[in-house]
Amino acid sequence: MSQSSQPAAPAAAPAAGRSRSSVAKLEPVLYRVGALAVFFAAWWALALWVGTNILPVPTAIAERFVQVLLREEFLVHMIASLTRVVAALAISLTVATFLGIAMGLSKSAERFFDGIVLGGRTMPGLAWALLAVMIVGVSDGAPVLAVSLAVSPLLTLQIWEGAKALDRDLFRMSRVFRVSRGRQFREVVVPAVLPSIVGGAKLGLALSWKVTVLAELFGVTSGVGYEISRNFQMFSLDGVLAWALSFAAVMALIEYGLISPVYRRLTRWRGGAAPPPLLRRTLLRRPPSRSLRVRQAVEQSGGTREAVR
Amino acid sequence: MSSVRVQRPTSQRAAVPGSAPRTKHLSGAVWLRLAAALTVLVAWWLISETVAEGVFPSPMATADRFAAIATSETFFAQVGITLWRVVAAMTVTVVAATIIGVAMGRIRRLEMSLDVFILVGRSIPGLVWALVAVMVVGLSDWAPVLAVFLTATPLVVVQIWEASKALDGDLFRMAQVFGVGRLGRIRHVLLPALVPSIVAGTKLGLALGWQVVVLSEMFGQSSGVGYQIHENFGNFDIAGVLVWTIVFSAIMAFIEYVVIDGVHRRLVRWRPVGR
Numbered sequence: 001m002s003q004s005s006q007p008a009a010p011a012a013a014p015a016a017g018r019s020r021s022s023v024a025k026l027e028p029v030l031y032r033v034g035a036l037a038v039f040f041a042a043w044w045a046l047a048l049w050v051g052t053n054i055l056p057v058p059t060a061i062a063e064r065f066v067q068v069l070l071r072e073e074f075l076v077h078m079i080a081s082l083t084r085v086v087a088a089l090a091i092s093l094t095v096a097t098f099l100g101i102a103m104g105l106s107k108s109a110e111r112f113f114d115g116i117v118l119g120g121r122t123m124p125g126l127a128w129a130l131l132a133v134m135i136v137g138v139s140d141g142a143p144v145l146a147v148s149l150a151v152s153p154l155l156t157l158q159i160w161e162g163a164k165a166l167d168r169d170l171f172r173m174s175r176v177f178r179v180s181r182g183r184q185f186r187e188v189v190v191p192a193v194l195p196s197i198v199g200g201a202k203l204g205l206a207l208s209w210k211v212t213v214l215a216e217l218f219g220v221t222s223g224v225g226y227e228i229s230r231n232f233q234m235f236s237l238d239g240v241l242a243w244a245l246s247f248a249a250v251m252a253l254i255e256y257g258l259i260s261p262v263y264r265r266l267t268r269w270r271g272g273a274a275p276p277p278l279l280r281r282t283l284l285r286r287p288p289s290r291s292l293r294v295r296q297a298v299e300q301s302g303g304t305r306e307a308v309r
Numbered sequence: 310m311s312s313v314r315v316q317r318p319t320s321q322r323a324a325v326p327g328s329a330p331r332t333k334h335l336s337g338a339v340w341l342r343l344a345a346a347l348t349v350l351v352a353w354w355l356i357s358e359t360v361a362e363g364v365f366p367s368p369m370a371t372a373d374r375f376a377a378i379a380t381s382e383t384f385f386a387q388v389g390i391t392l393w394r395v396v397a398a399m400t401v402t403v404v405a406a407t408i409i410g411v412a413m414g415r416i417r418r419l420e421m422s423l424d425v426f427i428l429v430g431r432s433i434p435g436l437v438w439a440l441v442a443v444m445v446v447g448l449s450d451w452a453p454v455l456a457v458f459l460t461a462t463p464l465v466v467v468q469i470w471e472a473s474k475a476l477d478g479d480l481f482r483m484a485q486v487f488g489v490g491r492l493g494r495i496r497h498v499l500l501p502a503l504v505p506s507i508v509a510g511t512k513l514g515l516a517l518g519w520q521v522v523v524l525s526e527m528f529g530q531s532s533g534v535g536y537q538i539h540e541n542f543g544n545f546d547i548a549g550v551l552v553w554t555i556v557f558s559a560i561m562a563f564i565e566y567v568v569i570d571g572v573h574r575r576l577v578r579w580r581p582v583g584r
Contacts, residue, residue: 028421035422055445111341116349122562124520127554130538134547135365210434217436218542228440232528237444244437252432 056238064238068246073227078250081223084140085212088147089204095148096155097197101189103156104163117160120153125211133219143215143223147208154207155200162196163189198263202255209251213244366548374548375556388560391526391533394450395519395561398457402518403511406462410469410510411499414476427470430463435521443529453525460521461514468513472506473499501579508573512565519561 040058047055056064068074099117102109125146132146166189174184216225224247231239350368357367366374378384413420413427435456442456476499484494526535534557541549 031418031421032425036425039426050445108337108341111338112345115342115345122558124523124554124558126520126524127550127558130542130550130554131547134542134545134550210436213434214436228437232440232444235444237441240437240440240444244434248432248434 054237061238061241065242065245068239068242074246077223077227078247081143081209081212081216081225081247082250084143084216084223085147085205085208088144088151088212089201089208091144091148092151092155092204092208093197093201095152096159096200097193099152100156100159100196101163101193103160104166104193105189110160113156117153117156120149121157123150125150125207126214129211129214129218132215138219138221140220142219143212143225146215147211150211151204151208155197155204158196158200158203159193162193162199166192195263195267198259198266202259202263205251205255205259209247213247364547366551371548371551374546375552378549378552379556387532387534387537388557391519391522391535391557392560394453394526394533395457395515395522398454398522399461399511399515399518401454402458402461402514403465403507405458406465406510406514407469407503407507409462410466411473411503413466413470414473420470427463427466430459431467433460435460435517436524439521439525439528443525448529448531450530452529453522456525457514457518457521461518464517465510465514468506468510469503472503476502504573504576508569508576512569515561515565515569519557523557 043055044057047057052060099109099113103113103117104110128150129143129146132142132149136142136145170188171184174188179187212223213225213228216223217229220226224243227243228240231237231243353368357365357370409423413423438459439453439456442452442459446452446455480498480502481494484498489497522533523535523538526533527539530536534553538550538553541553
């Protein structure tokens, strides 16, 4: 945990001083385990006090969790929801990439779309979920439409910011050397914008599974949202929690197992390390200063524009 | 005061990207934005007339519906009820989060005990808490408050916790040396330094919190904006859903960018310019 590795606040200096000994190294772990134990004990006591039919005890939820995981339907619903999340995210990413790059590169496009993007950003996911269900009806399209509408503005904002930070000098230089437009796009624009696309995907994933669940709650008969709604109507709190937490866990797995490593790989070259293979071939290197960058590129090219290409 | 390390006022974050002063091309910018608004309206109208005829209301029909809802007698009562729930819930959340955040920032043992809860709690969606609150508390006014508290507290705590960890200990020690009591230190040293992060946390929490209030009204209340949205949804009245969500989103945006930012500017007025 990053917080524990930071220097201790002055008030806690004595505690940090003691952490030299090996026993004290266990201290953070002990505190966390202790806090969790207190939490579950308090929950248990509260559940017994208000009645387990209102607030189930922790073990009941754990039991239900295992039950839900082991059932065949679990995979069916989970895959249904995941498919919708991925489809909607793919649509949003495509729209946002084109829109965001256009807005970052062209002032006119920026002025034309900024109001629409910011307006779309303030509409809550709930509104999109309800509207999509009412327009499309009870079908797979409703969650996908809802998520696309809710997530696209957010991603566009991200990619727009990334495209605005694009190195203009590099862009101009590639124009001077008559690099073709397609190549310019592939080798100057895309590598610079890629980190914000992946960063946007991370943000988008966090929002999109929540909107998917909402849309499924109101208008689909499969998926995790549908199961949550069914359990809610049966007044089964453990069911609601089991389904919601399992979906949250799968999403966390995708984020930390898949998207974050990709993001780190893509942004590593910015920290001073060698650029990833994708970027190494391109014009995009990381020299100390802007003027030097142009000079270096010219030197490397041997003074001719052929070699730069 | 130069040793008080605090974040810059977050009100700058509210600035629209790309809205830097561009007086030279102002007319062109205005023209393009007008064209964009017009395009949206025309596209909306075309969709309502062709693809989704009879399903999706035209802009004119939505405007009519807006007029009808805004002039109905229950409009202000419904908005007022939801606003009251949002305010009550956010007050509870921000006060609790300030206490927890400061305690976590100052007391290392507490930080070690609670950080897991905060980090896990942040990833649980508001929808889950809205459902859980309705199931546990029932149909009372406390359900939205509990739901918002559970959803937004972790977010707000993170802001205040990090800011209070970055606080400068020198000012504290100086206040102590000069015999300022514990309460005085909290009032005159701690709280002023934390204002920016409390404001940032409140805005973050509010953006999520009002949606959670609306959600829990949909599932477990018989009044408020969320109930109205749910009723219109049940009646398949798209214009009604649109009007209620847009109106309440606009009210919340007004509170976030005008009311809270205004209060923030007043609260940080003492600070030297440029900090």
